[in-house]
Amino acid sequence: MVLTMSGGVLSVMEINEEDNSLDNTSFELLEAGGVLSKEAGTTISAAIIGRKASHHADNVARYVDRVYVVEHEALASFNPYLHLHALEKVLKLEGPSYILMGHTYKGVDIAARLAARLKAPLTTDCIGLELDPQTRLLKRRRQVYGGAVIATFIYQGEPQLVTLRPKVWRGRAEPRQVMGDIIQVDLDINSSASKLRVIERVKEEAVRLDDADVIVSGGRGLGGPDGFKELEKLRSALAKGFKKVEIGSSRPPVDKGWISSSRQVGLTGEKVSPMIYIAVGISGATQHIVGMEKSKLVVAINSDKGAPIFTMADIGAVGDYRQILPSFIKKLEELL
């Protein structure tokens, strides 16, 4: 089979179910898709899938040649089978050579199933995307080995399928002079369309770490959930000098149930870039480092002077955090 790569780029939009807003990931996908379609000299289209998808059609049409709108009551909650069913309808109409999705709980859930159905190699969580001018294949860059290594993958085959890590692209899609066509897609959903049932969405502590000025994070070295009470004292002292100070965590405290997973910083958690990141009792496994390495100033407190976190910190203190924190907090209160 000769591959032509003659199709266009399709960016799959994401809608937040709670307020029917278009997630910023969507604009990131429009930006990356726009660049790619220019390089490939092809068209760009977008798919909007949701209960009130048409609400966003005009907005998205400013950035693409065609917008496919799939609207249905059954798409009110996120059901991967129904959303995939809707996307497959769009694929039949558009026949794209490149499909871009967000590396979010939705994007991954749909993309991996789609890749299996199409037998199209998928690269998830890409942090870089380039077009090879000769082959017109995608060079897909991602972190592997917990972030210790960066790999570029090139796969034959069509469509070229990737999920992009949120916030790597800035979401600055370029509006065009002419609005794209809006195509309404009918969706028939029968009882066999989904293999599962979404009963309800349960909201938990909503934490935003990505816009914090300061993050005080604890790790395994805290020794137990009470360690976070000590960190809370440091947090409230810092809150006098900064607008937004949050508690964070490496993975072990989450695994051990000491703290909510919404505070996890790292490869499978949040990627943060605060002014100050204070790591207490965190050894510095690579999968944690890649979540905080963009912090401007890193302070590490650890009892093990050989802990890798010190190679990633600007200022360090070796010792028992329980003994160091009280005077640290007191002095900060004086100085801030």
Place this chain on the structure above:
Amino acid sequence: MTGLRIIVCAKQVPDPEAPASAVDVDPEKRRVTVKGLMPVINPLDEVALEAALQIKEKYGGKVTVLSVGERLSENVLRKVLAAGADELILVQDEGLDDLDPYSTALLLFKAIEKLGTFDLILTGRESADWGSGQVGLMLAELLGIPAINWVKRIEVVNGAIRAAKVVHGGYDLVEAPLPALLTVTNEFGELRYVSIMALKRARDKPVDAWTLSDVDVDPSTLRKMEVAELFKPRFERMCTIITGKTPEEVGERLAVKLVEELHSLRGR
């Protein structure tokens, strides 16, 4: 129901706790090697095993752990038997390292076909090495069974699975009929403690070793990952270690230094 037949898919990986300095990249062969440490069971697959053991304890059943790879260490993987799994099946053969996610799923699919009937398949949401996070969902597609991704809590209700699926800012409560596949996240909780005594006792538990021909897979149908380029990013900073006669003094000086650095950062 007379108990659930549970399969856990577990991958052997280089120890993710290894420092970045132990990770070596061979740009020519486009391979990654990790020096000095024993391989481990992928931590998130261990979480999947913990989930399986808790379900078995609550509803009865049998837990089979399945692992595929080129050079599997029975010593490493026997830990699953010590933790409480009933049997371990290894599919081991030449050329099974660095398969692409679809080929890995295909291989697991063929092994599971050979195993016969099952109610539940559990696996980690991604591996600590290549970490593509696709294999579980692809396996479910091949089997034609429902899959719930990123699960942190599981219940069996009237012969169906009810799971808390992690979403942004909370979870979705999702129900699927059995048989089903779930990928679990770290929020589920760590694998229970495994004692040396338990490891010794596990020596008598059954381990089956299969090859590609045992699971009826033609090696030419398996594809490798296509790695074009590999490099190691550097994340180093020059760290000033604050010292003092007492921890209290260290704490005070640390605060002074932090504020100082902050001022120069803000350009004051």
